[in-house]
Amino acid sequence: MNHDRTGRIDRRRFLQAGAAATAGAASLTTSSPGQEAAAPNDTAVLPKRKLGKTGLEVTLLEQGAARRDTDRVLRFAFARGIRLFDTAKVYRTEPSFKKWFAQDPAIRKQIVLVTKDMPRKPSDMLRMVDQRLDTLGTDYIDVFFLHGLGDREYGGIDKSVAMLRSPEFRQVADRIRESGKAKFIGFSAHHPERAQLLQAAAETGVIDVIMLQYRPWLEKESALNRAIDAAWNKGIGLISMKQIANQAFGDKPRGNILEEVQQRVPALAERKLSVFQGLLHAIWTDERISAACVSMRNTEQIRENVDAARRFEPLKTADILNLRDEFRAHNPTLCADCDGRCSLAAGTKAELGNLTRFLTYFTRYGDRVAARREYAKLAAEARDWSGADLEAARAACPDRLDFARLLPQVDEYLA
Ligand code: SF4
Structure with missing residues (x-):
């Protein structure tokens, strides 16, 4: 992993985030992990990072699809400082944004809005972007994603790579960006061979942003880790998703798993972090990742994750590896990071x-x-x-x- 490159990562902000985190931690020492913290800056905007070379700056935390009680969740996430929001046609959460923008038009310009659809061919994107704008009640999308690129809806991984490399894809992407209807074009991917998609994106230069299924303990020499490096070196913005989420150890962990993990990873106890907050810190320790998209479904999850973002400081590699070992020891169910x-x-x-x-x-x-x-x-x-x-x-x-x-x-x- 190349961490020496300049220009892509806003190191000043990165360090500021750490400083703010330290200050935040001092004011939170009486709160238990995950509990609501009455910090004075509780509603300030969360620390941000640059999203590749897009020029956008995004909060470390992205509000993913809530699917239930969406109206309330969106407003609560915004009130707690989140400014990056994820939706998609299939989630059916876009109408909540429309309602929100209609009630408070000033919101639209304060957030970075990502939505997605599944074009079978590049030209489909033109119609899809118009449909998304209509459903969202806005005249621009910040990033339009091809949703789940590589999946069978696209004809599989080889056809997806071929589409990314096609001249038609470049033409359509340029046309959409020039229209201003979507400022940037990207894709989300959880396919086992998503490394191929990232490599193709790095080589063609058409893709601005990628949201990928990610783990903070990727093997250094793995195809995915090398592809992340390639994409990052080309200035593609990277967002982590499906990183384990609050379900890492189950919504209601069995036994005293949390205690065990905190013992094995002393940094969590020292920082008064819950296990999931520790995982977020592990993800953000990778400077290539601009934000973590989490499908927070209720105010408690938002509070916990916002608290983690405010108190972010990079973790040591040894702590991340201990977290990995604990994760493995507690019966994970979600396949996340390899080639099948x-x-x-x-x-x-x-x-x-x-x-x-x-x-x-x-x-x-x-x-x-x-x-x-x-x-x-x-x-x-x-x-x-x-x-x-x-x-x-x-x-x-x-x-x-x-x-x-x-x-x-x-x-x-x-x-
Ligand atoms: S289940 Fe494990 S080995 Fe199989 S694709 Fe997922 S992470 Fe890789």
Whole structure:
């Protein structure tokens, strides 16, 4: 990872964020992690970082899709200092923004607004941007994303890479940017081979921003880590998503996991951080990442994460690795950061990473309909894990997912 480059990261702001964090920490010492903190600057805008070379500055924390009680969640997130907001056609949360902008037109210019859709071909984007503007009730989008690039809706990873590299994609992206309807073009990606997408984006120079599924303990020499470096070196803004979220250890952790983790990672206890706050600090320690998009669903989650952003200071590598070990030890369910080596090791065509991801949607995120819908889209052989060597899959998985425990649940809940 190249941290010596200048010009891409606003180091002054980075250090200021640390200083503000220290000041914030002093005023928060009586609060338990995750509790509402009555800091004097509780409603000030959160620390920001540059978003690649877009010229945008974004808060460390992005409000992801809330899906329930969206009107209230958006306003609360804004009131607590978040200025980066994520939505998408499929989330059906855009009308809440329209209502918000109609009630308070000044809000629009104070936030960075990201929305997404799934064009099958580049020219579809022209119509889609117009539709999103209409649904959002605004005359510009800050960043328009191709949603879940690499997924089967695009015909898979190879077709997605080909689309990114096509002259037509460049022409359409330029046309949209010149129109001002969307200032920047990007994509979100959780595909196991998303490194290919990042590399293509770095090489073509058409993409401004990428939101990617990310873990703070990526292997240095992994394809994804190298692709992140390539994208970052070209000034592409990077946002982390699906980083584990509040569901890392379950919404209601079993036993005294939180205590155990705080013992294993003393920095958390010293800073009075909850486990999830520690994970956010680990993510923000990677200077290539401008913001973490978190689907905060209630005021408690917003308070906890905003508190983490205000008190951010980089973590030591040893602390991040301890966090990783604790995460692995507590039965993670979400596949996050690699190339699908589990299926190869297991000798199966079943998409073990996707199966566990959809299970996470169902059991941890509460997105039961989406989980079943995504599962139903898989080909029969992608669902059939019979005969797979699940111990070999677990050994190959960087997060040591316990497939023997998880896959029967996939069949029970999603089939
Ligand atoms: S090995 Fe683990 S992280 Fe990689 S695709 Fe499989 S489940 Fe996901």
